[in-house]
Amino acid sequence: MSDxxxxxxxxxxxxxVARARLTKGSxxxxxxxxxxxxxxxxxxxxxLALRPLVCTAMxxxxxxDINVKGGGPVGQAGxxxxxxxxxxxxxxxxxxxxxxxxxxxxxxxxxxxxxxxxQPGARKRFQFSKR
Numbered sequence: 001m002s003d004x005x006x007x008x009x010x011x012x013x014x015x016x017v018a019r020a021r022l023t024k025g026s027x028x029x030x031x032x033x034x035x036x037x038x039x040x041x042x043x044x045x046x047x048l049a050l051r052p053l054v055c056t057a058m059x060x061x062x063x064x065d066i067n068v069k070g071g072g073p074v075g076q077a078g079x080x081x082x083x084x085x086x087x088x089x090x091x092x093x094x095x096x097x098x099x100x101x102x103x104x105x106x107x108x109x110x111x112x113x114x115x116x117x118x119q120p121g122a123r124k125r126f127q128f129s130k131r
Contacts, residue, residue, distance in 0.1 A: 007090045011083025014111050016071030020083035022091060025063030031080065032067060040077055048077040052085040055102045056095045062088075082107060 007022040029050075031039040040046040053059045064084060068076045085104035088095050099105050113122040120126060 007087045009083050009086035009090060011079045011081065011086060011107075013078030013082060013108055014071050014075035016068060016075040016079040018066055018068040018076065018079035018083040020080070020087045021065045022084070022087040023063050024061065027060035028063045030065050036066075040073070040080075045073055045077045048074075049080040049084070051081050051102065052088055052099060052104050055104070056088055056098055058088060058095075062091075078108060 005023070009020050009022075011018045011020065029036040031049075036046060036049065040049050047054075050059065053062070064087070066080055066083065068079055070076075071079070081104060085099050089099060089105060096105065115122055
């Protein structure tokens with residue numbers, strides 16, 4: 001891998017989509033032109049987003065520029081995590097077993113169930129009146 005090589009990947013979670021550009025560097029992470037610590041405003045969100053880098057011990061050896069849109073904070077953090085895992089896998093195929101063991105390569109398929117017609121929500125029914 002050369003120093004100027006860029007690894008691009010897409011990560012998804014619920015309705016969020018994250019595009020990550022990974023390069024060799026010093027650990028600088030930006031999300032939508034903000035520092036990761038400012039964008040993921042709680043420790044829990046930043047830990048979720050950084051799980052791929054922590055489990056592969058690459059936190060201070062790669063720079064990432066991430067663009068994320070859609071969904072809420074938790075979905076976006078999950079999408080960032082998925083995008084980083086896929087980019088790390090492209091960068092170095094030998095990291096795949098560690099990422100796979102942590103469950104970071106697989107896309108989480110859970111999403112909101114659609115509302116059905118003739119009822120107020122996805123599963124809820126209107127109140128039944130016998131008389």
